[in-house]
Amino acid sequence: MGNTSPNDATSFVLFGGTGDLAMRKILPALHEAETAGRLPHALRILIVDRSCASRADLMAWLDTCVRPHLAQSGPACAAWTRFVERIEYVRLDFSRPQDFVALRDALRDALRDTSTAHAHATREKPLYYLATGPALFVPICRALAALDLTRDARVVLEKPLGYDLQSSRQINDEVGQIFAEEQIYRIDHYLGKESVQNLLALRFGNTLFEPVWRREWVESVQITIAEQLGVEGRGEFYDSVGALRDMVQNHLLQLLSIVAMEPPHSMDANAVRDEKLRVLRALKPVPANDIDSVAVRGQYDAGVIRREAVPAYAREAGIARASTTETFVALRVEVENWRWAGVPFFLRTGKRLAERAAEIVITFRPVPHSSLGNESGRPGANRLVIRLQPDEDIRLHWLAKRPGEGMALQPVHLEIDFDRFFAPERMDAYQRLLIDAIHGRLALFVHRDEQEAAWRWVEPILRDWKARTAPPRPYLAGSWGPAASSALLARAGMCWMEEEH
Structure with missing residues (x-):
């Protein structure tokens, strides 16, 4: 015991x-x-x-x-x-x-x-x-x-704590009249994942990465949470929520804030949460007159997952036949501060996608001069991949000389597999967060101000999509989402990581 x-x-x-x-x-x-x-x-x-x-x-x-x-x-x-x-x-x-x-x-x-x-x-x-x-x-x-x-x-x-900024504030206000802020533990289970905790250790416990964790050396950041599952009997609930509320406002923006935050003065709960809040408040506002330039919404059509035919979203139980609820979201986000100005953060989440995967991809800029040939100047040759599910690991991709004559280069990677190195001590995300709550540790839980800053940023997108009569872009179940998602990155001369293979 x-x-x-x-x-x-x-x-x-x-x-x-x-x-x-x-x-x-x-x-x-x-x-x-x-x-x-x-x-x-x-x-x-x-x-x-x-x-x-x-x-x-x-x-x-x-x-x-x-x-x-x-x-x-x-x-x-x-x-x-x-x-x-x-x-x-x-x-x-x-x-x-x-x-x-x-x-x-x-x-x-x-x-x-x-x-x-x-x-x-x-x-x-x-x-x-x-x-x-x-x-x-x-x-x-x-x-x-x-x-x-x-x-x-x-x-x-x-979660979900409210439906929008106003309803979130109302719940927080009324619960806050009964419990003090230090008594309230708003849970986001992604913050309890071992790989997310190791992202903090990687950045703030080592001198190797912190000097290059900035606009001068980072070309782009991708954060993906992809699911193969559909609504799984929760159709009536999901149809009233959608992917933007269900995944972006909480999980994806929390992961972004951890990637982009400044080093806290300690791992005290207030110090960590204050730094995340600064990131959320620095998010570049969404252009209200041009939402499509930074946001893509989609809805899955019938397709094949794991060799089994699956129905379209509109044919799932509990879903309105003419539903315009999005099951896929892709976003281009920018953080307007000294460290990250001009670096695009691409967020993506969806149901009925090709794989179940959650990962953060930090792509570093290519070398300024390819003295070893074209391969060394290839975009994405150097990248750090933090995988959150289904397996948890961290991989550093780089270039090494291919054995033999000449100076031909080939991609290689270094890997930290948490199952291999830390299996006996590992806790899954919910166990870690429950233990922290039992012991009164708040650092991995979301402060009210973080939550409201996230709602404030997504609200222009919610309002725009609600006002539209056109349906979301369709995509086949078992694919990686609508083509507009790839176009979002192509306009910046980039592509989603899985499209490189």
Whole structure:
């Protein structure tokens, strides 16, 4: 079991604990933390929902629905037994504030069980994880406050946090009346990925890259999050959101801010988040009269994924037949500051694409004079690729002499494979973020100001696309998106990385 410290949460309270996110991500991540001995000894897990009639029904659900999502090695019997022993079930209706008395009683019982053995636990320190729709965030927080259940507490908010800048502000304002900013943990699971953390280590722990991490030496930056999946039974929800809200406003802009941020004075939460915020505030405003010059939206048509025919987006369950919701977005972004002025950042995300992949590509400028032949001056010969999924690794691409006579060059790469080097110590993104929230570490969570700066930047695009009657550009499922996405880079004399092969 993990060591317990005075700052640790004493109870992990999971609202929406039998939902899809809890089943696929949150509970498996907590189990893996249990298996690795990372959970504090005294931590209780309270699953709050109304779908199970009793704890016995919940245990059956855990065994049937959660265990298949555990690590491929399968759950060790001892670890699974320890894990389920931590779990209690509180059945309540989130829309009925009077039902929250049952949660208050359960928290008091948990405190009585642990305070004798752990003298520091003089009062309950709950961590509330709201794995629900955003419409329930404020009602749940109000119900907790009405029963004095927010003191010494933390709350984790899942995305999407609002539909636009105004709704995001409204949720933040109302939750902020109940919880202080340092109690609020807005989660973006991409920030918990090992490769993203190693990007910070690569830049700020080594002298090799920092001198060239700037406009004089960097030609372009590409950030891609590509999915092969479609809407997967979430059609009604996704059709009201779209790729720009679902992926760009949070994941992609957060990754951009980490790539472009200045060195923080420390890894303190405020220092890191302040530097990311400066990047988001420095994003060049989107030209309201010429959105098409920097933004491409697409929607997948019928095609083939993994040798199986898949339907068009408009034929998926829950999708309006005349829907203009985008399933693909490509953007050209610029950061207007001293370090990055003039360097294009290309962002891309979409569903039903050719591969499942997430990566950051830093392309360095070619040498100023090709004294070793044309190959040494080839654009993209020197690049750094940080791969986030499906595998996590970092590759440095460069040129070396081909064996034999003459000075012929060929591309080679150096690779750090995190599975090979760090497998025993690695945590997946959700596990890392859950452990940080349990221990009260905020650095990998999103500040309200970051969130609002991101919404402010995407709003002109949202307004433009909403006003249009023309549909998004179609693209075949199994492709890399509409041709206009390639044209966006071609106008800058560049191409997406996969198009080089």
